[in-house]
Amino acid sequence: MTKAQITPDWIAVDWGTSNLRAWAMDASGKVLAEATSQEGMGKLARDGFEPALLRLIGPWLENGPAPVFACGMVGSRQGWCEAPYRSVPCTPLDPAAQVTAPTNDPRLSVHIAPGLKQTQPADVMRGEETQIAGALSLMPGYDGILCLPGTHSKWAQISAGEVVSFQTFMTGEMFALLSEASVLRHGLQGDGWDDTAFVVAVSDALSRPERLGARLFALRAEGLIAGLAPPAARARLSGLLIGTELAAARPYWLGQRVTLVGAAKLSAAYARALKAQGIDAQHLSVTDCTLAGLSSLALQTEAAR
Amino acid sequence: MTKAQITPDWIAVDWGTSNLRAWAMDASGKVLAEATSQEGMGKLARDGFEPALLRLIGPWLENGPAPVFACGMVGSRQGWCEAPYRSVPCTPLDPAAQVTAPTNDPRLSVHIAPGLKQTQPADVMRGEETQIAGALSLMPGYDGILCLPGTHSKWAQISAGEVVSFQTFMTGEMFALLSEASVLRHGLQGDGWDDTAFVVAVSDALSRPERLGARLFALRAEGLIAGLAPPAARARLSGLLIGTELAAARPYWLGQRVTLVGAAKLSAAYARALKAQGIDAQHLSVTDCTLAGLSSLALQTEAAR
Numbered sequence A, B: 001m002t003k004a005q006i007t008p009d010w011i012a013v014d015w016g017t018s019n020l021r022a023w024a025m026d027a028s029g030k031v032l033a034e035a036t037s038q039e040g041m042g043k044l045a046r047d048g049f050e051p052a053l054l055r056l057i058g059p060w061l062e063n064g065p066a067p068v069f070a071c072g073m074v075g076s077r078q079g080w081c082e083a084p085y086r087s088v089p090c091t092p093l094d095p096a097a098q099v100t101a102p103t104n105d106p107r108l109s110v111h112i113a114p115g116l117k118q119t120q121p122a123d124v125m126r127g128e129e130t131q132i133a134g135a136l137s138l139m140p141g142y143d144g145i146l147c148l149p150g151t152h153s154k155w156a157q158i159s160a161g162e163v164v165s166f167q168t169f170m171t172g173e174m175f176a177l178l179s180e181a182s183v184l185r186h187g188l189q190g191d192g193w194d195d196t197a198f199v200v201a202v203s204d205a206l207s208r209p210e211r212l213g214a215r216l217f218a219l220r221a222e223g224l225i226a227g228l229a230p231p232a233a234r235a236r237l238s239g240l241l242i243g244t245e246l247a248a249a250r251p252y253w254l255g256q257r258v259t260l261v262g263a264a265k266l267s268a269a270y271a272r273a274l275k276a277q278g279i280d281a282q283h284l285s286v287t288d289c290t291l292a293g294l295s296s297l298a299l300q301t302e303a304a305r
Helices: A046-061 A128-138 A171-180 A183-187 A195-207 A209-226 A230-248 A264-275 A286-303 B046-061 B128-138 B171-181 B183-187 B195-207 B209-225 B230-248 B264-275 B286-303
Strands: A010-015 A020-025 A031-037 A068-071 A110-112 A116-118 A123-125 A144-148 A153-159 A162-169 A258-262 A282-285 B010-015 B020-025 B031-037 B068-071 B110-112 B116-118 B123-125 B144-148 B153-159 B162-169 B258-262 B282-285
Touching: A010 A046, A010 A286, A020 A046, A020 A286, A031 A046, A068 A286, A116 A162, A116 B209, A123 A162, A123 B209, A128 A144, A128 A153, A128 A258, A128 A286, A162 A230, A162 B209, A171 A183, A171 A230, A171 B171, A183 A209, A183 A230, A195 A209, A195 A230, A195 A264, A209 A230, A209 B116, A209 B123, A209 B162, A209 B209, A209 B230, A230 A264, A230 B209, A258 A264, A258 A286, A264 A282, A282 A286, B010 B046, B010 B286, B020 B046, B020 B286, B031 B046, B068 B286, B116 B162, B123 B162, B128 B144, B128 B153, B128 B258, B128 B286, B162 B230, B171 B183, B171 B230, B183 B209, B183 B230, B195 B209, B195 B230, B195 B264, B209 B230, B230 B264, B258 B264, B258 B286, B264 B282, B282 B286
Parallel strands: A010 A068, A068 A110, A144 A258, A258 A282, B010 B068, B068 B110, B144 B258, B258 B282
Antiparallel strands: A010 A020, A020 A031, A116 A123, A144 A153, A153 A162, B010 B020, B020 B031, B116 B123, B144 B153, B153 B162
């Protein structure tokens, strides 16, 4: 089957800062095809979005138009077209709040989902609201906590189908900066992992979170004077950062039902850290949740026509 | 007076990862001339150190040789010639532990000061030991705490002329990474400063240090949804990081005599933060301390001949 023969009923798009992902979908929510490019929001000027999208999904439109439902940074002020934040407490998605992007190609109709904001403490999300909506459609009636680990990890309290409150942590970005750009990079080479070092570091950070700043340089010093191995150093850095996040997010998870929505490996690290605190977290795939969230938008938008 | 007419008795060198600084000194410890280049240790292969040094101090050797006393990363394993760490507790410098770098130019004799290491908790310093020695020669009989703010801030406990223990914090490097390379950079433009925002953030971080991870992203969110001004955001980021450092370094400063050895602006921020906790810290210039430390090495080395 060539790309040109795919005839989707609608197209799902997750358009972040670094990447653009699209899925050709049928009416039942089944994935017919998938495509990815590096043309993330961060690399595009306003007039670059439509061409970038057409480069990726053009082949799927050869047999006729299909509406596009998109989420992520594409709806930010620096994106294609701003979709103003909705304020929590609210449902994660509202079909009526979608914004239609300006397009030149008559085959294109692009609906962009707005993100969510919280006034006190100030916080924002874009893209994760769609994952949350998807998680709720995959787990109807879910009441509890969703944790979405990633570059900017989010913890969200869900009740009666609404996002009640949420909190963002820069854990993933800190790990990337410290392991790739700081003096610590010299002792963290490779992809090795030492699970014991991870669990000890999580527990250490949870019990004395204020020591994070002091513990980081020790990774370098132990590498220099005590031969700390890179797999142990990587796992300990991850454990210190995730443990510090768990310390601050304690009101979210302590005694709560927790579901992780994220990449498999990172979610497994969070699950391991939570397990050591007595929390058995479930896990949903982030792609499954994104597609379920966009599917619910596509269905409700069609139904409202 | 042209450069060629300078005839130093000895030459002081502070050779860090990013920069190389040299001072032509007379026998009384007076600075005759100063020179700086960007040829830091991080940019040089082993055989690049001698030519880099000659490019900078060559004009000072035209009337005859002068011994060079150097400190900093030049003595690390990746430097010109490794000067193995000495273990605390010990005096900050020991003339007998200096290492002589291999040289080809017969006019050059280069003495490199070793750094210090601590086994538990693991920690290392290179360059700061010379500043500490200088601070002690500028304040004879000093007993108390030295705080050396910078890329990697150090806190050192001094007693009876020895470094008893020390602790490194990556505060300066974290500020640089977060303000230049993270998502926060969008809201931190310019050099503006809001002193109230700084002091509030220090106090906030000291009272709830475990919330650092959560407070960082709020800087971005408040910029987006509440118009947080860049000067307030910069000052708050600095205050959160310094406050978190103070929280972990509390055993070092609480009820102690504290002297700051660092760049003027950064030291002023630390002094402001400590003042709010009831600590009146003195301040010494980092260059004065480096030169006083290297002077003591030069004098003792000459005396031992």
